[in-house]
Amino acid sequence: MKALISNLLLQAAHTLVADADSLHIILERPKSAAHGDFSCNLAMMLAKPLRQNPRAIAEQLIQSLPPNDQIEKVEVAGAGFINFYLANNTxxxxxxxxxxxxxxxxxxQLGKGEKVQVEFVSANPTGPLHVGHGRGAAVGDCLSRLLAANGWDVTREFYYNDAGAQIDNLTKSVLARAQGLSTDDPSFPENGYHGEYIADIASAYLAKTTIVADDLQVTASGDLSDIESIRHFSVAYLRHEQDLDLRAFQIQFDVFSLESALYASGKVDQTVQTLINSGHTYEEEGALWLRTTDFEDDKDRVMRKKDGGYTYFVPDVTYHLEKWNRGFTKVINEQGADHHSTITRVRAGLQALNVGIPKGWPDYVLHQMVTVMRGGEEVKLSKRAGSYVTLRDLIEEVGCDATRYFLAARKADSQLVFDIDLARSQSxxxxxxxxxxxxxxxxxxxxxxxxxxxxxxxxxxxxxxxxxxxxxxxxxxxxxxxxxxxxxxxxxxxxxxxxxxxxxxxxxxxxxxxxxxxxxxxxxxxxxxxxxxxxxxxxxxxxxxxxxxxxx
RNA sequence: GCGCCCGUAGCUCAGUUGGAUAGAGUGUUGGUUUCCGAAACCAAAGGUCAGGGGUUCGAUUCCCUUCGGGCGCACCA
Structure with a gap:
């Protein structure tokens, strides 16, 4: 219908201006029904070049408008709007x-069946999913559904940072709990995780439990001297917990990618080599740096630390290179806004690789924080997780539908207040x-x-x-x-x-x-x-x- | 201090590339059911679109600035 009307307008415009084909005809649906079914501001746009009163131009346009039986009437209104009223049968x-x-x-079919990847949630396997992850899950899943409805071939992907310092931290925390230390014990790890779930993992480990997560099976050895075993078991345990959280939220991923796999396959080392070859790196103070300031970052970033380990951003770049190599010319990363500083870094790293990745790739959708209210007061504590509200608590209390709706119904870039009383009221x-x-x-x-x-x-x-x-x-x-x-x-x-x-x-x-x-x-x-x-x-x-x- | 996001009715929030009298819900007040589900509908009231400049036919929307709130600013992720 829009196409039909713009076409009619274009024909009419030819009688007034020579280069009418270059005009952008914009039709909108008026807010008020009194302004018809479609409205056009073309006459106001032409007022300046033609040096005429917009209402007069509108009148002329209407006079030269070819007749059409799908349109009941056309009127000039306000400052020079042309309003179209459709016939009933239309x-x-x-x-x-x-x-x-x-x-x-x-x-x-606007997506033309092309591939798009939506990465979302991507929580570290260091605890149960919380409300913030829930917002990411709701927004990311809706986005995926929307893109599919627009004719895209969508892949939903979850990335696990299952390597690095946070996991060491987790492992130490579980070990401490297994040794019977409480979280307020002076020898409990300084930046350890305090949630009750750590104790659950510790006792499951000691009980030699077997965990079956999506693509792996791990049985605890119960041996407290075997740090690697504790690490594997803890990660598997929490991945399983997160699977349950996601299932309760009715979210399914197509692909789970593991940071550890990028190391194991040698892809991280390859990426580092490519970056070195590209000439954008340098050594200083015993560390290897990437000159991200060549690509609009405000300071250069360390790639390899003094201790020889890579910073998180190297596997991040590797992971995104992988996405590109897997044929995703369109990628959307849904993340919490607290990670927004990674955007410039990852994009800079990808540019430095010099492998033909476009400058603004990938796209990002960032969501702001969620605060949960009950009885007019902010809820900060969960029995399981301690310092935050878990997604599963929320789903159990207000139901999956209401949780999804409330978390997806707000613009991602404004902070969200989740009112439990409202969400669970059947009124x-x-x-x-x-x-x-x-x-x-x-x-x-x-x-x-x-x-x-x-x-x-x-x-x-x-x-x-x-x-x-x-x-x-x-x-x-x-x-x-x-x-x-x-x-x-x-x-x-x-x-x-x-x-x-x-x-x-x-x-x-x-x-x-x-x-x-x-x-x-x-x-x-x-x-x-x-x-x-x-x-x-x-x-x-x-x-x-x-x-x-x-x-x- | 620097960067990003936000500021719209008492409260929670919409407002597509600048458009006509700035909209919902909730809350407040008053009404609607011999009739398909009243978990609904109708009406009233409620505003300096945070403040101030600028751009133009026209600004809640774009630019600058001040104020207020959030989040970042690691050889953590």
Whole structure:
């Protein structure tokens, strides 16, 4: 529809300007229904070059607009807007389109089946997942679903930093616990992990437990002198715990990548060699440095420490080189904003490799912190993890749907307040129930109708003439735009907002209009409309990973 | 001190590349059910879009600046 109108406008513009083809015609959906179905500011854009009053230009444009039976009328309004009002049968078309497309309505092929990788969560295996990881999980998973709906071939990936100092720390903490030390014991590791789960790991280790995580099986030896064994067991134990967290949140990854594997395969050493060969490195004070200031970093970074070990950023660069070599020309990393300083570094490292990786690759989506509130007060403690609220606690308390919705419904780059009381209230306060209720209500009506839903696709829709019906159809017609824009902007929260609006229109319509009326034509047309609405609500919820139940 | 993010109704937040009278929910006040699910709807009230400059036909949106909040600034990840 947009294409049609811009085309008509373009033809009209040719009568006024010579190089009309170079014009960017922008159509928008006005906020107010009084401003028609589509609006264009072309006349205002032309006011300056043509040195004419925008309203006068708008009038001329309308005069030269080719007639079209899908458009009811065109008007000049405000400072020079050109407003288009669609004919009724044009508005009806969306209902049929939805009923025909079903689960695919709103989807498109803009990604052309190309590969994209979304890396998210990527928590260190040093503790259970917390709310912050939950936000990353919700946002990353929605993004993945959105990209898939836009025709991309999506790979969801989780990267484990299972090597390095944090893991040493974990190992020492488990050892200390296994030796019976409490966390406030003076000889407990200085930067050790204090959560109760460390004690659980220690006792499981002593009990020679076998852990089966996604792709590995580890049995504890119970031997406290075998540090490597403690390390392997602890990591496996926590990976298993995180698997359970993710399962509870209904998130599935396609690939798990391990930092340790990059070392084992020699890829890290190869990367270092490539960087040295590229001429961007130097030795100083016993360390090997990368001159990242050649690539817009504010200071150079150490690659190899005095003690001979690599800093974390070397395997990070290696890992991203691997992504590139695996054919991902588009990669999105979803991370907490507290890691934002790595972006410049990783990109700089990739540039220094000089292997043809584009400057701004990969893309990043950063989410800000989450604070959890209960009874008007901030919740800071978890029984298991100590200093933070775990994802599993949250899911157990408020449910998977509400947790996902609340964590995905906010713009990633603003801080989020998670109100437990609101999320778990089964009342009109809760947007999740509000949306699901709209879906369930429709299902209930369709059940009572007892007709065959598939026949609704061919129904005559001309009885749909009321304002409520028009507004609802307009809202349904917006969905494909929302799916497209939210993917382009990497902004899944737009889907959550849209769903709330869509549900709101349905509820208003429902309270205003009876569907199962005696007049057959009217009844069927209304049922077709709410059935289309059901599809949109369902498709939208699916993009968020939230269920759309038939009954509640 | 430097860098990134945020500041919109009492509270939680929307506001796609600059557009028309800045919107929801919640809270407050008042109404709606012999009728398909009231977990709903309708109405009222609530604003210096943090403050100040600038860019232009037009700024919540872009630029500068001040204030306030968060997060980074390791030979940790």
């Amino acid at each position: 508005k009806h078309a969306v209902v049929q389109a939805i009923l025909q497309a079903g689960d695919h309505y709103g989807h498109n 009109n306060d809760n947007p999740v129930y509000y949306i699901q209720y709209a879906h369930a209500r429709i299902c209930s009506v369709l059940t009572q109708w007892e007709g065959e839903v598939s026949t609704l696709a061919a129904i005559d829709l001309s009885p749909l003439t009321s304002t409520r019906e028009t507004i609802l159809m307009q809202k349904l017609a917006e969905f494909p735009d929302i799916v497209e824009v939210s993917a382009k902007e990497l902004a899944p929260h737009m889907i959550a907002n849209y769903l709330k609006e869509c549900a709101s229109e349905l509820h208003s319509y429902y309270n205003d209009t009876k569907f199962l009326v005696d007049d057959r034509a009217t009844k069927l047309a209304r049922l077709a409309l709410i059935c289309a609405t059901r599809h949109v609500l369902h498709n939208g919820c699916t993009l968020l990973g939230v269920s759309a139940p038939n009954k509640m």
